[in-house]
Amino acid sequence: MKFAIPTLALALAASTNAQFYNQSAPFHLILLSSNTTINGSTLSACHEGAAIEGLCLSNSISISQPESIAPGTFTFNYSDSVVTPNVTLGSPGYLTYLLQGSNFNFSEPMGLYVNPTTNVALPLFYPGDNLATVVSFDESNLMNIQGYIDDTKSPAAVGNITAYYRWYSCTTYYTGYTYVMLSWVLGAREPQNPTCIKVNVKRVFT
Template identity: 55%
Template sequence: MIAGVFALATSTVSAQYLNQSAPFALILISDNDTVNGSALIACHEGAAIEGLCIGAVVVGAPTTAYTFNYSAAETVDPAIGVTGLLTYELSGGNFNVSSPMELVYNPASNVAVPLLTPSENGQEVAFDDQNMLAIAQYIDDTLAGSPNPYNPKLLYRWYVCTTYEGYTYQTLAWVLGNGTPQNPTCVKVDVLRVFS
């Protein structure tokens, strides 16, 4: 177990995401017909900060293009697969800058909001063999006190909620812990990667 945790710490510190996938769209899958099939589009939340807002999919209309930046290093655990950064390229009049996704936490809520911000760091994510977006769990605190709390698996705690991180939008959100979101507007979704 200690070796696994050490390997995780080492890979997180030294990760260099030099490989990049082809561009793709992010499409919501949900039992809720209002959001099912909608694309996630970049929306302005502040200076060089974008949210992941819900947008309608219209046949032939452009969607926001994202990429997955990852390291060529071996994966830490086969239950997780390849991890890396979900990235959006922010373009301006005379610049293009890479903006990985990071989760912004509100200590008064169990709902975190993903934002795309120019940086070299961000929240590590993974895509499973069905192209669904996930975040890896390595240590399971529900097993705290047991001899081995190392329980690697992919988590899918995605929702669409009305959020405020600069502007009020309907955005992608991540629920902390294994409970339900305290934000009453949240609707459960999965996030599907669709290559162009």
């Protein structure tokens, strides 16, 4: 027996191979949280390795970030040729950061780094788009990741486009750097990292 994948699911799946050449106006990323210590905090790009940047809380002090840093400026790359499965939940595209050096400028998309020993993934900016993760901004400018497969059911439910907002602020370690960073929790369970605090990520244009 053959099963037909709904058109909307196909559109979302196709976005993983899209070329997102259009770029939005620049914006800041603001955290919204019931935790008053981090509510309203901005995110900044912080060094995680050669041409690799993480998303750190601008005002959080850590071993690798002894002082507050300026809020980061980001853009959203999207494509007119990719169908938006749900306009309310937002168009698919890449969150990007312009890494500037003395003799180079790299527009880097964000991708989730997954360590198989934890359910806390790290959003990192890498050169090139082979590691990029497709995200969206909904009608309230909240960043989400969308999916159309719900494997919490048996058999899995396929075809209903859902936006997930599994963002947290966590103290993390990656290749020698310890920061308080935006993180993404894999699956529906609580993060195993005890420092994680639930947040939403809002886009505010500059």
